[in-house]
Amino acid sequence: MTSDKIEIQLIRQIMFGVIFGIIVVAVDNFAFEGEVSPIVIVAMLLTGNLIVGRLWGWHGWYTSVIAWICVPMAHIIKHVLGLPDTLHPNTYISILMLAAFTFIISLIGTGLGVLLRRVTIKIKNNSF
Numbered sequence: 258m259t260s261d262k263i264e265i266q267l268i269r270q271i272m273f274g275v276i277f278g279i280i281v282v283a284v285d286n287f288a289f290e291g292e293v294s295p296i297v298i299v300a301m302l303l304t305g306n307l308i309v310g311r312l313w314g315w316h317g318w319y320t321s322v323i324a325w326i327c328v329p330m331a332h333i334i335k336h337v338l339g340l341p342d343t344l345h346p347n348t349y350i351s352i353l354m355l356a357a358f359t360f361i362i363s364l365i366g367t368g369l370g371v372l373l374r375r376v377t378i379k380i381k382n383n384s385f
Contacts, residue, residue: 270313274320277305278327286331286343293343298328302359303366310370311377318367325363329356 281301284293305324309317332352335342344351 270309270317270320271323273309274323275327277309277320278324281305281324282327282331285328286335298359299362302328302362303369306363306366307370307373310367310372311374312370314371314374315367317370321363321367325360328359329353 281298284301285298302325306321309320309324313320329352332342332344332347332355333349334340336347336349336352344355
């Protein structure tokens with residue numbers, strides 16, 4: 258890959274992470290007036306990070322991190338600004354627990370995507 262292609266790929270991955278993170282935060286905070294099931298957020302994180310892992314393998318790890326960090330960061334910003342939040346209790350410990358949980362979900366999603374990528378490549382090359 259040339260340097261220009263690598264830069265374009267990097268920009269593409271960063272943009273995907275930012276857009277995906279914003280979408281997850283928007284659903285988490287604004288859908289149904291702030292009352293969305295945590296299962297929806299977990300499903301979104303799993304699916305989005307599975308796509309990242311499938312598209313870019315482990316090279317997409319920073320895309321997953323960018324998307325993941327948006328979720329706890331939104332709650333930190335709301336806590337600092339004193340805005341109402343859907344996280345109860347709205348404490349730094351709760352936000353830290355949310356960050357750990359969503360990180361694990363993002364890691365699992367990315368790992369499943371990488372696994373899917375590897376299996377797909379093996380099947381495509383008939384080396385399975």
